[in-house]
Amino acid sequence: MEANTHGVKIDKLLKEVYQCFEAGDFLGAEHLLDEAHAVDFENSEIQTAMKACGFWMQRLQKIKTVAGDEARGNYLCESWNAFNERYRDISEHPLKLGRMRLNIWVHTEALHYFHAQAEKTDDPETILQIARCHKELGSYDYAVKCYEYLLQKLEDKDVRCMAELADAYVLIGELKAGKVLMREALFLDSAKVELNKLKAPLFTELISRVKKECPITSPVFNEWLLVYGIYWCVLDVRRELSSVEYGNLKQMIYTSRSELAEGDSGGWLTPRLVNCYFRLMDHLEITESDRKEIEDIRLNIQLTAPALYNSSVRGAG
Numbered sequence: 001m002e003a004n005t006h007g008v009k010i011d012k013l014l015k016e017v018y019q020c021f022e023a024g025d026f027l028g029a030e031h032l033l034d035e036a037h038a039v040d041f042e043n044s045e046i047q048t049a050m051k052a053c054g055f056w057m058q059r060l061q062k063i064k065t066v067a068g069d070e071a072r073g074n075y076l077c078e079s080w081n082a083f084n085e086r087y088r089d090i091s092e093h094p095l096k097l098g099r100m101r102l103n104i105w106v107h108t109e110a111l112h113y114f115h116a117q118a119e120k121t122d123d124p125e126t127i128l129q130i131a132r133c134h135k136e137l138g139s140y141d142y143a144v145k146c147y148e149y150l151l152q153k154l155e156d157k158d159v160r161c162m163a164e165l166a167d168a169y170v171l172i173g174e175l176k177a178g179k180v181l182m183r184e185a186l187f188l189d190s191a192k193v194e195l196n197k198l199k200a201p202l203f204t205e206l207i208s209r210v211k212k213e214c215p216i217t218s219p220v221f222n223e224w225l226l227v228y229g230i231y232w233c234v235l236d237v238r239r240e241l242s243s244v245e246y247g248n249l250k251q252m253i254y255t256s257r258s259e260l261a262e263g264d265s266g267g268w269l270t271p272r273l274v275n276c277y278f279r280l281m282d283h284l285e286i287t288e289s290d291r292k293e294i295e296d297i298r299l300n301i302q303l304t305a306p307a308l309y310n311s312s313v314r315g316a317g
Contacts, residue, residue: 006039014049017053070114070126073110122153132197144172160197163194166181274305
């Protein structure tokens, strides 16, 4: 009976702690955690919550010394990334509810600073951060509007923005738009796509699956991500190329093949060439071109990256 009473009290205290987290009241949370720890000093959730509380108390003091609205917003977002990196694997408890409440406070507070900055200047980087915060808070429709506005505003295609808009499209159920835009972003400049900013399960599960085939530390991981995304029919929405795009693609294939013949010490030429082949094959199939040319491309893909074929055989076995 006493153990059950203690359990009820702990649950009540932790609920109040997480309410403090969401309000940014870490001093109040600290007092409640001290009380809970006195009741059950071996409770892993309490121990992890105390670490989290200490982490954010320090950041709350530090932010007072950071000058400027944009810098303060960035500091909070960077602190959130650091928090997740630090406590993802070593914490005794996943602190799921606590993290959710902390996430609300961090990104609501960051939005306050970014909106203040946006009132002073229409800086694209600030708008990007606003979109990211809204996506973190689950305001996907508003995030989509921010990303779309940003892409219209920028003269050159911003690959980061394209990929994150694709992610937001998928989160609101616009799968076709999300898939084609993600393919485009990864093809244009895969290295600039920030995978840790993606939240849609369609993409995060693909990333996890590709990790088994290509180490995440690989500098060409994003290039292979596109390869496997197409090969496994995850990024299965295609589009026809313009005549200029078609000509540029043929030149890219010729150049990549010539460079690959000299070796692929950096490891990126192989997936880049395969992605070019996939793009060309899509165009030819959509335009109902000669089947022999399409089959030749399939053969070239298998010859260029035989491990790709082997991995699909293993996965099917």
